[in-house]
Amino acid sequence: MADPRINLYHNLSVMLSAGVPIVRTLQTVYKRGRIGRIFNQIASMAAASCSLADAVEQHKKHFEPLDVILIRVGEDTGQLAEIFEMLSKWYDFRQRLQRIIRSGLILPILLIHALALFAPVPGFALGGWDTGQYLRGVIGILLLFYIPAALILGTCFLTPRRGLSRTLLDTFVLGIPVLGAAVRDLSLSRFCKIFAVALKAGLPISRTTELAVEATPNAVLRRAVSGGIDAVKRGENVSMGFSGRLPNDFVAIWQVGEETGDLDESADRLGLIYADNAERGFEAVARWTPRLVYLVVAGVMIFHIFKGYMTLYGNLGNLMSF
Numbered sequence: 088m089a090d091p092r093i094n095l096y097h098n099l100s101v102m103l104s105a106g107v108p109i110v111r112t113l114q115t116v117y118k119r120g121r122i123g124r125i126f127n128q129i130a131s132m133a134a135a136s137c138s139l140a141d142a143v144e145q146h147k148k149h150f151e152p153l154d155v156i157l158i159r160v161g162e163d164t165g166q167l168a169e170i171f172e173m174l175s176k177w178y179d180f181r182q183r184l185q186r187i188i189r190s191g192l193i194l195p196i197l198l199i200h201a202l203a204l205f206a207p208v209p210g211f212a213l214g215g216w217d218t219g220q221y222l223r224g225v226i227g228i229l230l231l232f233y234i235p236a237a238l239i240l241g242t243c244f245l246t247p248r249r250g251l252s253r254t255l256l257d258t259f260v261l262g263i264p265v266l267g268a269a270v271r272d273l274s275l276s277r278f279c280k281i282f283a284v285a286l287k288a289g290l291p292i293s294r295t296t297e298l299a300v301e302a303t304p305n306a307v308l309r310r311a312v313s314g315g316i317d318a319v320k321r322g323e324n325v326s327m328g329f330s331g332r333l334p335n336d337f338v339a340i341w342q343v344g345e346e347t348g349d350l351d352e353s354a355d356r357l358g359l360i361y362a363d364n365a366e367r368g369f370e371a372v373a374r375w376t377p378r379l380v381y382l383v384v385a386g387v388m389i390f391h392i393f394k395g396y397m398t399l400y401g402n403l404g405n406l407m408s409f
Contacts, residue, residue: 090182091122096175103168110134125149138162152248153177156302157281164288173284177277180362184273184369191373195380203228232383249306257306265375269368272361274305275337278312279358286351293319307332325350337361 095116102112113130125146132142140159143150154174161170203225246256261267282299286292296315303309314328321327324345329338337357344353 090178092178093175093182095122096171096178100168100171100175103171109139109167122149139167153277153281153302156298157284160281160285160288160290160298164285164290166288169288170284173280177280180366184366187366187369187373188376191376195377198380199229199232254306254310257308261305261307265368265371269365269372270305271308272365272368274303274308275333276358276361276365278303278308279354279361283351283355283358286354292325296325 098116099112102116103109107115110130110133113126113133116126129139129142129146132145133139138159140155140162143158144155147155157170157174158167161167242256246252257270260270278299281302282295285295285298290298293316296319300309300313300316303312311330311332312328314330315325316328318328319325324342326338326342326345329341340353340357340360341350344350347353
């Protein structure tokens with residue numbers, strides 16, 4: 088199912104580019120359901136001289152922090168149409184990544200459930216067709232996968248965006264082979280894209296750096312680039328405040344932009360490069376995840392075969408003793 092924000096933000100961009108007033112645009116672009124009601128409320132607040140970003144922030148349950156940050160940039164610079172188009176492309180990009188991950192998980196999930204249904208059959212048969220024993224075996228196998236999955240998802244979604252717990256979690260994620268590099272590249276891509284948009288829109292470089300840092304999702308990467316804020320305040324280049332943990336090629340291209348006066352173009356280029364890297368990284372995760380699941384499934388199958396053999400061998404031993 089397509090993310091409704093993709094078409095929603097694209098239509099907002101088209102109507103604003105055509106010269107339709109913002110209040111009328113908000114009232115027109117989506118009239119149905121919950122989103123329609125939310126946009127009518129936002130339109131009413133905007134008509135009452137409320138900042139659009141403030142109106143969106145008051146409905147923050149339905150919008151992400153990135154939306155508020157960029158909409159505020161668009162209001163400050165008069166480039167709301169361009170900002171809405173960027174948001175549309177961002178959610179389209181994110182949806183592609185989600186599809187890549189989901190497509191890599193479909194077959195392993197089916198395999199896990201097939202394993203749960205068939206692996207306990209030998210023990211079920213050798214144990215005298217005990218239905219309760221069979222069901223316990225099925226549930227036991229499923230719990231081997233569902234409990235870790237629930238713990239991982241719960242930790243990711245329930246950990247606050249700020250604070251020590253988030254830093255520890257993000258540090259752990261960055262240390263995971265393949266996935267860590269993809270998450271790093273995605274965070275750097277978002278930092279660069281927002282920096283480029285804000286700087287091209289004419290915002291002061293200090294404010295631009297603050298917005299880009301704030302929008303960086305990974306806490307470790309956010310800290311690695313946050314030194315740029317203090318560097319700008321000291322009158323230095325942004326890169327002077329970057330952490331040594333950042334990739335060398337990232338820093339080198341950034342510094343070229345500072346030296347040539349084309350930092351907005353360099354940041355934009357880095358955003359595209361690291362977005363492509365992130366997409367390839369998540370594709371690799373989607374390829375390797377099934378293989379890891381297959382190894383686990385094979386291990387469980389071997390265990391149940393061995394268990395069935397031992398049960399059969401024990402029964403034969405009992406018969407021989409007579």
